[in-house]
Amino acid sequence: MDNMPLEKFEQNLPEKLKNFIDPQLYSKYQVKRGLRDIDGRGVLVGLTEIGDVHSYIIDENDIIPIPGSLMYRGINIEHITNGFLSEGRFGFEETCYLLLFGELPTKEDLISFRELISKYRSLPEDFVRDMILKMPSKNIMNSLARSVLALYSIDEKADDTSLNNVLKQCIRLIASFPLLGVYSYQALSHYYGNKSLIIHSPQPYLSTAENILHMLRADNKYTKLEATLLDLALVLHAEHGGGNNSTFVTHVVTSTGSDTYSVIASALGSLKGPRHGGANLKVVEMFDDMKLNLKDWKKDGEIEDYLLKLLKKEAFDRSGLIYGIGHAVYSISDPRAVIFKSHVKKLAKEKGLEDEYNLYAKVEELAPKVMEKFFKVSKNISANVDFYSGFVYRMLDIPIEMFTPIFAISRIVGWSAHRIEEIASNGKIIRPAYKCISKRRAYTPLENRCSGK
Template sequence: MKEKFLVYKLSETIKNTSKIESQLFEQFNVKRGLRNADHTGVLVGLTKIGDVLGYERLDDGSLKPIAGKLLYRGIDIEELVHNAQQERRTGFEETIYLLLSGYLPDKEELRDFSRLLCESMALEKQTKIAIMELEGHDVMNILARTVLEMYTYDPEPDDTSRDNLMRQSIDLIAKFPAIIAYAYNMLSHSAKGKSLHIRHPHEDFSIAENFLYMMKGSGRYTELDVRVLDLAMIIHAEHGGGNNSTFTVRVTSSTGTDTYSSIAAGIGSLKGPLHGGANLQVGKMLKHLAQEIKNWTDADEIDAYLQRILNKEVFDKKGLIYGIGHAVYTVSDPRAMLLKEMAHQLAQEKGREEEYNFLNLLEQRAIHAVVNRKNARTKKQVCANVDFYSGFVYDMIGLPKEVYTPLFAMSRIVGWCAHRIEELNFDDRRIIRPAYKNIGELKPFIPLKDR
């Protein structure tokens, strides 16, 4: 009881010791969240890996909203995706090669690289044992701990030479699907009492199909399921150096730390509900809306309920419509548009077109509601982001919500590794060290007997 009171007493001091008035940030020109006054990101680095475009800066300094573009090594992601779809093949392996190397592979290079990934996917005995022993209720937490455990079994864990960085990157990228699938199956077995299934990856399957096979077993997924999951992995693989988890990987990499520590830090960042965990918030909101809105085709009823959300009257009472708006994208999020295309096909296959149509109408009305609300303060244009459709897609594929954010990590590990390699290969390397201004008052030390 005494300890509880002491913890409470100490926590109460936070009210004063951690409070900083908002106007002080403006007074000292502090870029909160590394954002400029116009909400654009503060420029802190240079990269050749990815680019996120959502606006143009005009001569007068104002921002002009444009259709969103996501570029991987200078190549439009829409071209990357649509080419793979037209050739009816998976494209994630090609995307990995592109992001790591800087150029597109030819047929022979892609075949050999895909084989290497498959051969590297199977987990070593000690890693499997580690996953089985890592108790917990969160797959992201188990993933991070497993990655740190892998340091122990790497013969050259601290070597940051180019060859070793590439070896570690390929090994981690290949093993993430198996780690996540095994971690979920262990969690499902221990927490829900379900049968434990440990399936070995198949040497002839793509990464997307292997993940579905390890999660669900043979014959429990369709060709379209594989193609849609492959698409989801492509569009989540990279998003520039400024997103929180990639920046975390670059910051930690700049210290010269090992790959496993840096990637584990990235996983910790992505786990947050404002980053990779956002799709779970969208899922909760959509489920709530589907239950509360009686007529899914009535725009007026939808509008009225969305206003109640914005007014902090219903749902989580935070006044946010999750899945709408993005830090960079304005007119459109190319990832959301690509996923929406496939979501429609998947909804037709699964007999869930009514839900898809509801989601489509909800997207339109939510954008309208948010823009109208924001226009009282700002003219910023908003669009649906990728999280708006990702949860619905994963649910149609038959994947449990416990792996939604880990799926994000399974894709983004590619971008993390590419940025880590780039950070460690600058000619003039420097540790990333921003500044904080201390605004606390000077105080004299009072001897213990006088306090």
Template sequence: MKKDKSILEIFHKAMNKNTIPANLYSKYNVKKGLRNDNGTGVVVGLTRICDVTGYVKDENGNKQDVPGQLYYRGFPIDKLYDRVANSSHTGYEDVCFLMLNGYLPSAKERELFKDYLRDNYLLPEGYLSRNILRSSSYNMMNKIQRSILLLYSDDPNPDDPGIDNYLQQGLSIISKLPAITVYCYQAKSHLFDNKSLIIHPQRDDMDMAESFLYLLKGEGNYTDEEVRILDLMMILHADHGIGNNSTFASLVVASTQTDIYSAFTAAVGSLKGPRHGGANVTCREMMKTVIDDIGTDATDAQILEVCEKLLDKQYFDNAGLIYGMGHAVYTLSDPRSVILMENAGKIAEQNDRIEEFEFYKRFADIASKFVSESKGKNVCANVDFYSGFIYDMLGIPEELYTPLFVISRAIGWLAHNLEDKININRIIRPAGLYVGDDKLV
């Protein structure tokens, strides 16, 4: 302990050696966090897969806020969801096909694609007992990382970076993620939380959303409506362009021509962070704290007071943030949040939680207006605001909120990595400008 303290004291005394004057970033036109001064992302690539819009630029190049839109292969997300929701089948697999191939499948292609995914559901022989049940972890995301890496050992051709092999490997990983995720959770609950170990055997006669609920709850313990809502959640989280942190992390790692298991593991590590995929849990915890303190029948003035305390670092985690509010791209609205709000009411009514749902809506309205006025820019509720609430109504434990993001977003990682291999296939290697002490001679 004494040595630890000494090392820290030395480091903190020398902190000025690691501090870069803020004006140098402007002087050399270096974008902190690859973000422009107006909050938009620096363009680092081209894509035909996904587009995220929350603003436009006028003839003078000035940013103009507009209602947000998310496009998968040119389809607006709301129109795409309406199309699949009005069909007789779940839509996530259609979206996966769309991401990879650029068009929605025919009935024959849909069955072929689903059959391929289902054929890859089963974990390798001995994998469950060897890699999950005997080696659990308290943190779900860390365990999922390890579990993906361990699939490498059961791959007869793990290091082939060719496009065909990469596609097959990626679809195999995606197919196995529901089982890996639920089994890791069950092992963690048993070994760390002293709960009964419940392992439902895998089945290959279900789509991915239902497969997840079946593995978690068992047959007969979920409804068709719950399958539909989870399928919707997976569609909305399937992709968000090149610039989202986990996708970009996977592209950086994959560009070295390392194996896909390492690239996906890097993406999971990124998604674990509370500034990315972990925000849904934090938002749900914040809202539970608010409701416990002021109740769902609180006045608008009480809600506003909470918002003021949150921004003033005097409430919840004292971080100065209202979780679930704001986005790097979306300004007037996040289309995913709009769709979730429309569907949350239906499941809230079924679960007798309408009062809580109405409180969420009021809180979102008040918080977004307050933050917008405080920061002088348009701020809207993002996808994380309603996600945790919906997962809770589905009976999904908090430990699985971010892992569900992994299951959903993995198709985006795969699609963008394949696009990069087809069009670029070069190592991503940016530069940094030295601004330290004079170099010794």
């Protein structure tokens, strides 16, 4: 008998897959899908002192939703942001120090830490040419991951997992991530978008947020308000507890004893997913579609009709989702969205985009009501940080391809803090259980196997 032609065999491979698991079996075996209880609470798998996400209280075994709060090392994020904003300072570097070392820096410590970040804000000689420009990627997150793994080859102590060495590696990565992200975008823009190739060097006297805008823009120019909003975005995205997907990945891979570069590359792979770091991109695309289909942005009824079409899978990507509304943890409010919204309006006014801001605010108001009516369930639903962050990035003229990389530039701080904590705690290798439900079968000799279905 002639062998099956390779092309036909390859085409038929998907039909051979047998990966469906009966959903009822998850209930039968009490599987915590997504490491979450039936009521939505995460399964407790670890302890941390770095970040705390709080959205409910327990009263006589009842879950009572409350306005969400986010703590960095025990300090409320609202107090942190109010602190540096009221003094007219940029806060990302201060936040880095707090998350890494557990205490707010003194004035002298902050100056020294900024100088250290500035010192490390560079890449090895010829790295941009050989690793970024010669190998442009259509997705910057993949370019970031590849660059991080390439840095392993240059580090003489790459596999040294002592706390001192890992701390140094993490600070170097925190400092270099803006360069890796922006230069990867410039390569994409040039080789795939046929635009001019512009590579600006970072300036030692600028903050992280200022340097991102400085390197992204051809003329290097930006306003103080623009830099302030980007800095605020970096602070709000820097940490979100140990249970979010990419940070949990950081703990999982760190627990194996792997090197810093492999750990961060793994976290980047997690963050790339649209269910995690790519959500704000979906919000912007949804609003673009909404603006094309709404005749009057100010009519509640017309907006509600569009939102209902989203839920019915009749509009936009037909996923049945209103992106940016709802969160796995927060219910009444996402504190990051609350903080963001109070400053977004100022930037929208500066950019002449008040009508668009008002549309966002109106959708934030109407979406929970439409969802409650559609699902016929009374539930607290609110906007999450992704709802406004994409709008902010759009107003800052940050390319859409950079939305998730900006998230990574911020969240690597949290990943670094959790990696250091996992090493310091000397925890066990993380290995949850999976139950195999396949039936036991006898081995069939090759000549006795039927080729039919």
